[in-house]
Amino acid sequence: MISSGRGFTIALFATLATQTVSAQKTTRIDSLVNQLHNPSDKHVMVTAHRGDWRNAPENSLQGFKNAIALGVDVIELDLNKTKDGVIVIMHDQTIDRTTNGKGKPSDFTLNELKQFHLRNGLGRVTNHTIPTLEEVMLLVKGKVLINLDKSYPYYNEAYQVLKNTGTLRQAIFKTDAVYDAVKSKYPEILDSITFMAVVDLDKPDAKQIIKDYQQNMKPVAFELNFKTDTSAVLSDNHFINQHGSKIWINSLWASLNAGHDDDTAVDDGNTKDSWDWLIAHGATIIQTDRPKELLNYLRKRSLHR
Incomplete structure (x- = not known):
């Protein structure tokens, strides 16, 4: 006994x-996925635009490694496709600007494309080569979320790569197409992916586009772009969170945020009219070209997990 x-x-x-x-x-991925799907969490998630491109070539494995080391929550990258059907990471429709080669990714097989080397921010050729989506997802597995920009033509192929690498829940699919178009193009997988709708608030039907999505599905977030900051959606966007979605705003170029951008925060030292403004207008995901500085700022304000 x-x-x-x-x-x-x-x-x-x-x-x-x-x-x-x-x-x-x-x-960590459990925590990031939970935060991504929690619209009431007011901590701000930081997305590194094309990785840490100031210290490594844009859209390179090294740039993504650097971003992970910084502690970002999401890495944005761009999809393209080779002649032999492999999904690779390349922003432009040609490789001219970012490599020492010329032509479209679709002009080359993967083996041929791997012969070229990426340029750094100064335009100098490095030893880094164009990565495949599979290589990237194996690198980031269990570490960070991925935002699949320019992915709309390749949803099916990307979906298969993510399934094969066991990283489906880490990826955010996105497009500026309206709900009916997306549903018509990808009816088989739309309910199986993490999806974000991109909305231009300067368009008169912006709010209706958001409502159409909300009535038919629950996007994990809405990416709101605007050249002017007079949209009614910016002044009254609580309905987005209330219907289960986060608000994503880009702090990169002024044309995406009416001048409430990274340069205003970092170069001018004016966070009031940049990052603070974005947060005050509902942003709980910010895509930035200054991930290190934004992370430091948010941590000082206890706004980053």
Whole structure:
């Protein structure tokens, strides 16, 4: 017969062991996915635009490694396709600007494309080559979320890569197409992916586009772009969170945010009219060209997990 004191000790030990195992099962990706799908969480997620392109070639594995080391939550990258049907990471429709080659990715097989080398921000040729989506997803697996820009023509191919690498929940698919068009083009997978709608607030039907999506599905977020900051959606966007979606705003170029941009924050030292303004207007995901500086700023304000 076990004494009551000993029984209590055993029960306590079992409870603590269970809690420890449970805590160990919660990974960084678990936390990021949970935060992404929680529109009421006011902490700001930081997205590195094309990786850490100031210290490595844009859309390179090294640039993505750097971004992960900084502690970003999401990495944005761009999809393209080779002649032999492999999804690679390339922003432009040609490789002319970012490599020492010329032509479209679709002009080359993957093996041929790998012969070219990426240029850094100064235009100098490096040893880095154009990565495939598979290489990227294996690199980031369990570490960070991925935003698939320029992916709309390649949803099916990207979906298969993500399934094969076990990284489907880490990826955000996006497009500026309206709901009916997306549903018509990808009826088989739309309910199986994490999806974000991109909306130009300067268009008169912007709010209706958002409502159409909300009535038919629940996008994880809405990416709001605007050259002017007079849209009614900016002044009254609580309905977006209330219907289960986060608000994503880009702090890159002024043309995407009416001048409430990274340069205003970093070069001018004016966060009031840049990052603070974006946060005050509902942004809980900010895509930036200054990930290090934005992370430091948010951490000082206890706005980053």
